[in-house]
Amino acid sequence: MTLLAPSKPGQLPSPPRAARSGRHRLLPYLLLLPGAVWLLVFFGVPLLQLAAASLYDPSGSLSTGYAMTWAFGNYPDVVQAYWPQLLRSFGYAGLALVLALLLGYPLAYAIAQKAGRWKNLLLVCVVAPMFTSFLVRTLAWKTILSDNGALVGLLRDVHLLAPDGRLLATPFAVVLGLTYNFLPFLVLPLYASLERLDPRLLEAASDLYASGVQAFRRVTLPLSMPGLVAGTLLFFIPASGDYINAELLGTPNEYMIGNVIDSAFLVRLDYPQGAALSFLLMAAILAVVFGYLRRAGTEEVL
Amino acid sequence: MRTPLRPLSRRGLLTGTLGSAALLAAGGSLAGCGTKGAQQTEAGCVSEDLSGTEKKLAFSNWPQYMDVDEKDESKRPSLDEFITKTGIQVTYTEDINDNNEFFGKVQNQLAACQSTDRDIIVLTDWMAARMIRLGWIQKLDAAKIPNVQANLLPSLLNRSFDTENRISIPWQSGLAGLAFNGSVTKELRTVDELLTRPDLKGKVTALSEMRDTMGLLLGSNGHDPSNFTAAQFDDALNKLKKAVDSGQIRKFTGNDYAPDLAKGDIAACIGWSGDVIQLSSENEKVQFVAPDSGAMLYSDNMMVPNKATHKGNAEALINYYYEPAVAAKLAAYVNYICPVKGAQAEMEKIDPDLAANPLIFPDDALLAKSKVFMALDEKQEKEYEGKFQQVIGA
Numbered sequence: 005m006t007l008l009a010p011s012k013p014g015q016l017p018s019p020p021r022a023a024r025s026g027r028h029r030l031l032p033y034l035l036l037l038p039g040a041v042w043l044l045v046f047f048g049v050p051l052l053q054l055a056a057a058s059l060y061d062p063s064g065s066l067s068t069g070y071a072m073t074w075a076f077g078n079y080p081d082v083v084q085a086y087w088p089q090l091l092r093s094f095g096y097a098g099l100a101l102v103l104a105l106l107l108g109y110p111l112a113y114a115i116a117q118k119a120g121r122w123k124n125l126l127l128v129c130v131v132a133p134m135f136t137s138f139l140v141r142t143l144a145w146k147t148i149l150s151d152n153g154a155l156v157g158l159l160r161d162v163h164l165l166a167p168d169g170r171l172l173a174t175p176f177a178v179v180l181g182l183t184y185n186f187l188p189f190l191v192l193p194l195y196a197s198l199e200r201l202d203p204r205l206l207e208a209a210s211d212l213y214a215s216g217v218q219a220f221r222r223v224t225l226p227l228s229m230p231g232l233v234a235g236t237l238l239f240f241i242p243a244s245g246d247y248i249n250a251e252l253l254g255t256p257n258e259y260m261i262g263n264v265i266d267s268a269f270l271v272r273l274d275y276p277q278g279a280a281l282s283f284l285l286m287a288a289i290l291a292v293v294f295g296y297l298r299r300a301g302t303e304e305v306l
Numbered sequence: 307m308r309t310p311l312r313p314l315s316r317r318g319l320l321t322g323t324l325g326s327a328a329l330l331a332a333g334g335s336l337a338g339c340g341t342k343g344a345q346q347t348e349a350g351c352v353s354e355d356l357s358g359t360e361k362k363l364a365f366s367n368w369p370q371y372m373d374v375d376e377k378d379e380s381k382r383p384s385l386d387e388f389i390t391k392t393g394i395q396v397t398y399t400e401d402i403n404d405n406n407e408f409f410g411k412v413q414n415q416l417a418a419c420q421s422t423d424r425d426i427i428v429l430t431d432w433m434a435a436r437m438i439r440l441g442w443i444q445k446l447d448a449a450k451i452p453n454v455q456a457n458l459l460p461s462l463l464n465r466s467f468d469t470e471n472r473i474s475i476p477w478q479s480g481l482a483g484l485a486f487n488g489s490v491t492k493e494l495r496t497v498d499e500l501l502t503r504p505d506l507k508g509k510v511t512a513l514s515e516m517r518d519t520m521g522l523l524l525g526s527n528g529h530d531p532s533n534f535t536a537a538q539f540d541d542a543l544n545k546l547k548k549a550v551d552s553g554q555i556r557k558f559t560g561n562d563y564a565p566d567l568a569k570g571d572i573a574a575c576i577g578w579s580g581d582v583i584q585l586s587s588e589n590e591k592v593q594f595v596a597p598d599s600g601a602m603l604y605s606d607n608m609m610v611p612n613k614a615t616h617k618g619n620a621e622a623l624i625n626y627y628y629e630p631a632v633a634a635k636l637a638a639y640v641n642y643i644c645p646v647k648g649a650q651a652e653m654e655k656i657d658p659d660l661a662a663n664p665l666i667f668p669d670d671a672l673l674a675k676s677k678v679f680m681a682l683d684e685k686q687e688k689e690y691e692g693k694f695q696q697v698i699g700a
Contacts (some may be wrong), residue, residue, distance in 0.1 A: 024671055052339075054503050055336060056336045057339075059336065060339075060340065064341075065685075065688065066344045066413075066417075066440070066684070067343070067439070067684055068343045069341045069342045070340055072336070076335040112397065150569055151570070152569060168507075168508075170508065173508070173556050202484075212602065254557070255555075256555075256558060256697075257697050263699070269402055269410070270407060271691065272691050273688070
């Protein structure tokens, strides 16, 4: 690697190649080092530990300790016991995602293309709720949806809700909470890609006799795809693992897989089960994500 | 690239090598995993007591569990008096919000026989029992806490997890029973009514604390919560499951049922006496009911964890809070059942109304029908808790 073509006449003499390229080759790795160490210590090692815990002997206990027995049986066991919660998690997260797309796409489009000088203010409005804690925002929904609150009273008066009907502690409330809480994660990446959309392309489309729907389908949507894919992932992944919304706005019948994992680690002290469920959730999400990316065909995101 | 063998790209080689190395390392380290038991013994984990030289004490407790000055909430009169009297500087922290969460916070240190930097922690009976079982708690010197021996309520003496009354000393006690909001429903007397009355459907909560909810249900079936069989437990659990499946029970809660009960989102629930008294003082239609089939008596207990270095100072504080006059002062503020005999007489001087309140100073009739949940061993605990969690949905 030391010999390369001699420098052409007229060029400045370059410093010895070997030294320079050697340093150049190392530099990116040196720059990566802090991040890699961080990832290793705070992600790699815990992940391994979790993987190990999911294979511990299920008959172990806190006081006697857990032995490593490669107990792959933990996985079928937890699926059998908790498949409803697992399915429910993806169902609720998927439903919330659809709602969030219906709300978020027009919103992001309006901010990016139509807001003019209000753009920054509107963006702040999207982000502003994040300044208060996630918990506080969810608790606020509890008050809004309260059985004796104004909203439920109104819905009862206009007969959209039975006289003893309720919103709180129903699947509706949980999906609503998920939609609300993760909406900004969808809107922001969408906004970023819609903002770069050149309006002249839309003009061109209409010059070529595309209808509004056609222009959206053939121009706007494909160009916003990277943002859409990133946004849906940023929305779907935390939403399917969430347990706060189900805990505060739902009932046991709405509990999601996060609630089960929480109770396995903190209440039942069943570490193998908790770890197996965590891993299963991760694997399921990865599968969904890869399947989705393959279909959506946007490699830029990963 | 000195070797001529090169259809393999450098990138491919690198990825392959790194990948297989990572897999090998992962597999190898997985095999080496496993955890040691968390069990400690008195001989294996010896704690030093520096109380003679260090006049300090770190006290961890639940929020709103200590009297504060009406005008200045940062002042705690009973604690301040202790500090002036003894010269022991107490660092008082309200960092216990949930038994399970707190357990998670300290379990690694205690399992490895390391200090938690706390000299006194306050935990509920069943968690106290678990920690004692794990050998994580120091025994106190009975001679240094004479007030406890003299003044502890008889019904709290010699509990199964602390037969000598020198490992876990009740800070406050309380009852788990029924509560209802009179402005949205009519009076409620029994557990069965709570679980079946049609007008309460979807407006009922129960506690996610297994011992309280299951204790009340066991009682309502005519079984004794302090001594029951696995079959009786299953019976009671089936009863609970029916109520969950039918939609009668809306959810299972910790302390968070209180605001919902006050608002009327919940008409009736299984709840704790201390919370409900506080709600009653704002709205007298919210009432606590100890069902005739028995209420559950629980305590939050002061304990000195292993490696805490101020056991002597802790004993001084525990002894101090078992003086009836001090206990009355505390009870007047926190509204839980006062575990100290003689405090009722002292309370007459502070507030005669409170002294007459059976939920702070229960009479013998109430105490007689209040039970402490049976102590469970580790296997039972895991089994029962697992079954219960399955029914409550997590």
